[in-house]
Amino acid sequence: MLKSLWRPPYLLSGEEDKEKRASWLELFYDLIFVAAIAEVAHYLHEHLTVSGFFSYVLMFVPIWWSWVGATFYATRFDTENIPHRLLTLLQMVAIAILAVNVHDGLGKNSVAFALSYVAVRSILIFQYLCAGHFIPVARRLTNWYAKGFGIAAAIWLISSFIPVPWRFPLWIIALIIDFSTPLTAGKLVAQIPPNFSHIPERLGLFTIIVLGEAVIAVVRGVAQLQWGIASAAVALLGMLIAFCLWWIYFDSVDGSPLRAMGTGKMGIALLWLYSHLPLAIGIAGTGVGVEHIIVSAKKSTILPGEERWFICISLIICLVSLAIIHLITCTLGTVKKRKILAAYRLGSAAFILIIAIAGSQLSPVMLMILLGIACSIQVVLDLFKTTQQSIQNQHNNI
Template sequence: MTNFLQPPRLRIGENSEEERRATWLELFYDLVFVVAVSQLAHNLTEDISLSGLFGFVALFIPVWWSWIGTTFYANRFDSDDIIRRLLVGLHMLTAAAMAINIHHGLGESSAGFALSYALGRVVLIVEYIRAGMHIPSARPLTTRYAMGFAIAAFLWLVSVLLPIPWRFALWTLGVIIDFATPLTARKFQLGLLPHASHLPERFGLFTMIVLGEAIIAVVKGVSEQKWDFLTVISAVFGLIIAFSLWWVYFDNLGGTPIQTARENGRVGVVNLWLYTHLPLVIGIAATGVGVEHILLSKSGLALPDPQRWLICGAVALCSLALGILHRFGVIRYCKIRSQYRLWGAVLLVAIAIFGKGLLPVTVIAFVAVVAVVQVVQDLYQSRPTTRLVDPEI
């Protein structure tokens, strides 16, 4: 019988090489972020100007970081006790409150959004303090995290009392401290590296969440239009882009940054892997919005500049992030694949620059071709005769 009053336990160390899967509680927790990402995409759909894009990114960062915080905690420390379940329930409440306040998150709902995020960090701080009390070997790391996150949470709480734009100044400072806290704890992380199989799976699941937005965008875009040949073709291209992004990301998880860090003593590769996922998931989410705008555009008229830049820029951002991950070996280390990703990003920017006057179906077709070429190149590299262990490939 499970002991539901058991303290947190260290989930890494001697058993770090054992296979570990996401728990049902973690999967349940992810559901609230499906809603949050959907709200973020809805905001961008309503305003794809530079200010709208800035607002989308500004709200996406704390939502993503909130998920990151609880995911890293569960990766290192976990127990299926009543207190842990209740704390996860509180996390879900704060994340749901963030989702509720996203629609006007930089306006009339900004105070509610800040309060929701801050309370979520407070719950995380309680969890780290609890883990440090029960696991002496992890106390230096948990103390550093609790202190750094507490300072950031305090700034978010104080921002509720300030008017705009000073409120956002404290948000910015709070996010910087939140992001910097793991970097200041590098010497404590080396002996407590994340679990090698569990964390990549969790990151993959969040990537699936944002990829789901691309699928929703295709369905929504087609359902709101009269079905004609060009709309159907554009929808097919939209699905091809999403499928290609899925293929290139999940088919290249042959290397793991945790194993690299453990073998070489380089914690920096884990942090690079962590922070590079932010532009990747932002790009995927924005890609879905870009596809939806193309499907809602008049098929016989040239695609407006904002829509063209959105779809090309979003996929280019994904390609750039993947190229960085390849280059530094935090996913499959492959110089040629990294170059293809980077050249793909360049081509997509070129389409955005020189594609003025093109029809929506033409723009999305070009983007889809660039995405498919990435997949074809990976398949070519994966032939049985290809030496994937060669660092020059």
């Protein structure tokens, strides 16, 4: 038994069409990201400004990309061995350090933040090199990833010797290289594609993590003060918005765009994958916004402008991301049907933008009612569309 657990990694070849479920190790690994998302959301809670939001995004992206890197490795290669478990433990420690340094992560802790991210990526690069060593057929792909990710990690390492604020442009350059590496590996990925059932499930689980942080933010906002009618109403409406986002995403989640990887067409597949990044950023931001509004509902009758703009922009990011995801998800129907779904999302996003611009005199409760309506109408329209489709199918079968 012990000897078998020490075996080298092997390729999960020919399994891209077989159902692969998240392993217990992957679910355990996700726990550290619960803490990481909580820390970056807490940073945003304390820096609810334009610069604070961009800082939040700059720190959120490495956290999300670390999770994506581990997920795509696990979908291709066997992970049920002792070396991988130990390396996963080291990754979790590095991500924990990353999360700890989110506080003032663009200030005095930025060096530690950068070095902890380098550690996370270095472990992944080592895993790819090991996989390529033991699996010759995967070597070209693993070497490509190791090279691209290695260049990005080296830039992050160099950035730790560069003073603030010149350090941060290097982070952005490194992230661009990171995100571009899979995009330029089309033919190599086509030879060894990811599992097409595993990736959507894993992204769904990460979305649940971020939605969970949004729910926690609502609870935390209420826990800060005594219950009042206004704050209770805002909290309930915040839960409604989180529920609607869950419904809109999970009622139509599907990884069909990923299948383009099987033919080497990385653009459409990565557009689908990368659209989940702003979605996660927007969901977590919405939770922070609701938390602020709960407190404001107790203190004043007019919502501060920065809080109104913040939650509106966060929701707009969510809806635009969902529009892109649904537009390119083939299993949702014909191009026309998918365009209609995307139009629903963009229409609500436009409505919310109008609220942000013209809602300077809105109370916290009234703003949340309008946002709740904008999200709820998406669910109603989806249900109406599904009912119409069901009736049409029954008519065609008669």
